[in-house]
Amino acid sequence: MFGGPTLEVDLHKIKENAEAVSDLCHRHGVQVLGVTKGFSAISDIVKAMNDGGVDGLADARLENIISLREAGFNQELTMLRLPRLSKVDEVVRYADASLNSEFDVMKALNLAAEKQGKTHRVILMVDVGDLREGVMPELAEDMAYRLCGLKSIRLAGIGSNMGCFGGVLPSPVNLGLLQEIARSIEHKVGFKLDVISGGGTSSLLLLENCMLPRDINQLRVGEGILLGTDTTNNRIIPWLHQDAFVLHAEVIEVSDKPSIPVGEIGLDALGNSPVFTDRGVRRRAILALGKQDVILEGIRPVDSKIIVLGASSDHLIVDITDAEETIKVGCEIMFHLTYSGLLSLCSSKYVNKSFKEGEHWLSVSEYPTGNSLRDWSS
Ligand SMILES: *Cc1c(COP(=O)(O)O)cnc(C)c1O
Numbered sequence: 001m002f003g004g005p006t007l008e009v010d011l012h013k014i015k016e017n018a019e020a021v022s023d024l025c026h027r028h029g030v031q032v033l034g035v036t037k038g039f040s041a042i043s044d045i046v047k048a049m050n051d052g053g054v055d056g057l058a059d060a061r062l063e064n065i066i067s068l069r070e071a072g073f074n075q076e077l078t079m080l081r082l083p084r085l086s087k088v089d090e091v092v093r094y095a096d097a098s099l100n101s102e103f104d105v106m107k108a109l110n111l112a113a114e115k116q117g118k119t120h121r122v123i124l125m126v127d128v129g130d131l132r133e134g135v136m137p138e139l140a141e142d143m144a145y146r147l148c149g150l151k152s153i154r155l156a157g158i159g160s161n162m163g164c165f166g167g168v169l170p171s172p173v174n175l176g177l178l179q180e181i182a183r184s185i186e187h188k189v190g191f192k193l194d195v196i197s198g199g200g201t202s203s204l205l206l207l208e209n210c211m212l213p214r215d216i217n218q219l220r221v222g223e224g225i226l227l228g229t230d231t232t233n234n235r236i237i238p239w240l241h242q243d244a245f246v247l248h249a250e251v252i253e254v255s256d257k258p259s260i261p262v263g264e265i266g267l268d269a270l271g272n273s274p275v276f277t278d279r280g281v282r283r284r285a286i287l288a289l290g291k292q293d294v295i296l297e298g299i300r301p302v303d304s305k306i307i308v309l310g311a312s313s314d315h316l317i318v319d320i321t322d323a324e325e326t327i328k329v330g331c332e333i334m335f336h337l338t339y340s341g342l343l344s345l346c347s348s349k350y351v352n353k354s355f356k357e358g359e360h361w362l363s364v365s366e367y368p369t370g371n372s373l374r375d376w377s378s
Contacts, residue, residue, distance in 0.1 A: 005249045005289045006352040007345050009039075011048040013244035017225045018052020020239055021204065022307055025219060028207055031055040033078055033198065035222030038062060038339060040346040043071045044355050049225060058220050060085055065094045076122070080220065082133055088112040097121035098155055099197075101135050103146060106153060108183060113152035117130075121156035122147065126181055128174040132165040137181055144185040152171075157195025159218070163202040163232030170203040172211050179215045200224075202232035218264040223339045226278055245342055247299060247317065247335040249289035252327055256283050283321045287333060290314035293348045298341020302334040 004063040018034060025032045027371045034054035039045050041064035041365055046057065050073070058078040059065050059075045065077055079098035083091040085105050091098055092112040100106050100122050127134030135143050140158065147155045160178045161172040175198050198216035201224035205214040228240030236242055240327060257277040261370045268274045270291065301308065307319040320327045327333065337345070 003353060004350050005247060005287075005293050005345075006354055008246045008248060009042075009045060009353060009355045010241075010246075011044060011245045011355050011357045013241040014045055014048040014225065015052040017228060017240045017244065018049045020052075020053055021056070021221055021225050022053040024204065024207055025221075026053075028210075028212065029217055030198075030212070031218050033058040033197075033218065033220040034225060035059065035080065035220050037061060037080070038222045038226050038342050038346070040064060041344070042353065043073075045226075046071070046073060052225070054221075054225075059270065062090055062094070066090070069094045078220070085111065089116075092116055092118060092120045097123060099123045099125050099133070099159060101125045101127075101133050103143065106147060106150060108152045110150035117364070119152055119154050121154050123157050123159045123195060124155065126178060126215050127159055128160050128162075128177050130160075130162050130164055130166040131170040132161050134160060137177060140181050141185050141188050144166075148189050155193070156187065156196060157193040157218075159186065159195070159197030159220075160199060162199040167232060169232060170199045170206055172206070172213060175199070175203070175206070175213045175216055179213045179300065182215060187242050201230050201237075204237065205230065205233050205235070226342060227337065227339060235296050243336060245337050246302070247289075247294070247337060247341070247345060248332040249287040249335070251285045251327055251329050251331045252288050252315075252325060253286040253335060254283065254320070256281050258282075268310075274310065283317050284309070285318050285320045285327055285333070287316040287318065288314070289316040293345060293351050295340045295344040298338045298340075298344060299335040301378075302336055306333065 022032050032054045033056045035058050037060045041059055056076040056078060057068060058080050062083040062321055068077055070347035078097045079095040080100055081089050083098050083105055085108055088108040089112045092109060095211050105360055106122060109120050126140045127136055147153060162168055177183055179196060182193055188193055195218050197218040197220060202223060203219050204224055223262050224237055224240060228242040229239050230237055259282050260276045263353060290311050292313050296311050302321035303324045305322040305324055309317045309319055
């Protein structure tokens with residue numbers, strides 16, 4: 001690699017987060033699927049999640065499910081995004097279970113499973129309010145009953161998704177409804193469902209407050225384990241690490257410049273109309289980091305006195321006038337991430353990834369030789 005922006009991952013902190021989430025869940029009889037889509041299922045991070053005691057793995061992308069399998073992860077893999085009709089063979093081949101809502105797709109999964117001599121587990125998604133995927137509650141029982149006619153499909157349970165499209169918070173009411181639907185399905189089909197899957201990170205708050213309905217026995221957790229945050233509830237999860245991921249970007253120019261551009265203002269490089277506040281002459285730094293690497297809204301300088309002014313595809317501009325330390329060309333500036341920041345960094349081929357376990361760096365790509373704001377001791 002060329003020493004471009006580097007995403008540093010503290011595997012020990014990921015492991016501790018996975019451990020804390022798993023412990024909380026297990027104490028309440030809830031199993032945890034570690035969700036790997038936030039970091040493109042990079043093996044070292046998956047391993048850290050596993051070491052922390054998650055019960056299974058789940059991802060929304062078939063590519064990631066396949067790479068998990070090929071990397072030798074042999075525990076249960078769940079496909080989170082509704083399978084495409086065109087990809088049922090692959091879903092059955094690589095995943096043990098999938099979340100579903102469309103009968104035609106489940107019929108096709110059934111055929112694919114029959115051909116492969118397998119039984120594929122289905123979690124029927126029920127929409128209890130967020131309005132992303134899932135059958136409407138009044139249709140769930142009927143759909144579950146029809147599913148039982150498919151011989152190579154096993155109705156493993158039902159599930160729900162929260163805080164994704166509608167931003168609906170999980171609650172004792174909507175998850176209570178899910179639990180009720182599970183009971184009526186069990187009554188109709190004549191067997192007990194293995195799984196009632198009650199959402200992701202945002203459901204942890206209910207568990208902490210002992211308000212998760214009793215029959216919910218699975219959560220699918222990504223953000224909490226990775227970042228120790230819960231965006232839907234707009235909170236930091238105080239018993240988790242928030243700094244398992246830190247982004248480092250190198251300074252390529254430092255200079256004092258006015259805060260209002262000079263000349264007639266058109267559109268910026270990406271077609272937006274920029275707005276500026278006149279704060280006089282300020283010291284600015286340009287970093288080798290841009291919109292090709294990260295969603296701008298997804299990063300926050302570790303030094304809160306540094307202000308992100310904006311970015312084009314390859315240049316990030318920050319105001320360093322009030323920065324805690326003297327910043328020179330060749331320094332690295334560090335950033336904390338949100339989930340969207342993490343997603344974008346892991347999807348960019350320009351971003352180096354390096355891993356450490358405790359105090360020990362496992363694989364570090366090239367670093368600049370100049371002054372560094374990196375604090376090697378933390
Ligand atoms: C991404 C995803 C999750 C994980 O959500 P987090 O908020 O990251 O815990 C859970 N379920 C489904 C269906 C998802 O797509």
